[in-house]
Amino acid sequence: MDCTTHKLYHVHGMDSRSHLDLYFSNKEGMVFADDSLKFPMAMIHYHLSTGQTVGTLLIDISLGSIIHNLFSASKFFKKTVILRFQEKCIMELNRWLHDRTGAYDWSHTSSAAAQLEGIRDQLQEKEMHLRSSVKQILKCDFEQEEITSPVLLPLADCIVSMLILEIISKNEDEYMKNLEKIIKLLKPGGQLLLISLVDATYWIAGAERFHSFKCNEEFVKNAFGKVGLVIDYYAVQRRRNVSNLTDYKAVLFIVGRKGE
Template structure:
């Protein structure tokens, strides 16, 4: 199928609850746990525990309404702002943030986070700490000069992007423009922590097939260099599940530091 027949996440939107159930749930038939749950959580935990990433203000720009990769962030950053392209994702996040009826159950990930920290008896503390650290959930638009217009955010010490640039970029030029927009959110010396799905062309939510810009490890690393990011760390996790829901081959975690 040609990419023009795929839907674009940031343009057409998606069923945010179905996305969570398919790729991030605790359901027995959810095959992506190693890639979408354990890998991002362990990488963020590792990066923060090394002391190489620090500050007070962090911006997260991730696909859908996920929060599980931010448990450890809330231990180190006092202020977290989430940027979302879709109102449905903002609504989903607000239900969880304010502990409303019908909020998505992330207890399986708070339990995993507590175990990684060696604090199995403090499961509720994981979510409470994260909720208190999230100060704003804003809609963003990468077509605008100020992507959070009319809100003007201060520059961040750190930006996390999880599986987002490939989903909103049609081609190499758009990817570079979107990466540049992301980097502009960082203060000099700040870090971008990016998770990228590699060699993917599509992903499904229900019967809807969404576009994914096909990129590889070298392309992402070269893009960082062209835009002035010094790579501090990177690692690639090869796909370990079998599913027709998405055709990615691996996940890249890469950390780049903006020049002073």
């Protein structure tokens, strides 16, 4: 089915709390833990622990109000800037950032990050450390040439992007344009850490069905090459759940380094 039959996340918006509960929660019956939580966190932790990505500034451009992909990253970068498409998602993130009543409970993922790092007794410190590293949460707009305009950000040493390129791109041309806009925010020599769904055409949040551009591993690797990203690492995890909430076949983790 093409994108005309599904809503577009960045155009129509979504129920951000329902999205978190369905795909990223610790609730009984949440079947996506291996693919949406464990695999991305393990891959980010593993790659950053190799010391191949260094610097001060991390930019995160991801779907919805997720933050679990940043727990390990905050250990390696002093400053984090989060870019999101929806005001509701930004409000959700600010609620967590300032530890307000009703903030989403990410303790299951801070615990997982602490286990990855071998510091199981420092769960609160993990959340406090991530909070202290977040310097800005900004709205982005990929319809603009400069996606953070009127705010001008310094170039990032590393960009983490989870489940967004295929969600906001209606076709191959848009995917390439959106990828180029992301790497414009990256320093020469910096790395893009991308987590992407393989062969997905839709996903559901709340009562709404949303578009995803169907792309496979070879397409993403070729796209990296076309925009001048040298692939340093990639891994694929085949889908480990049964659910009609989404139809992806696998999850891809790929790291590309921008040319000097």
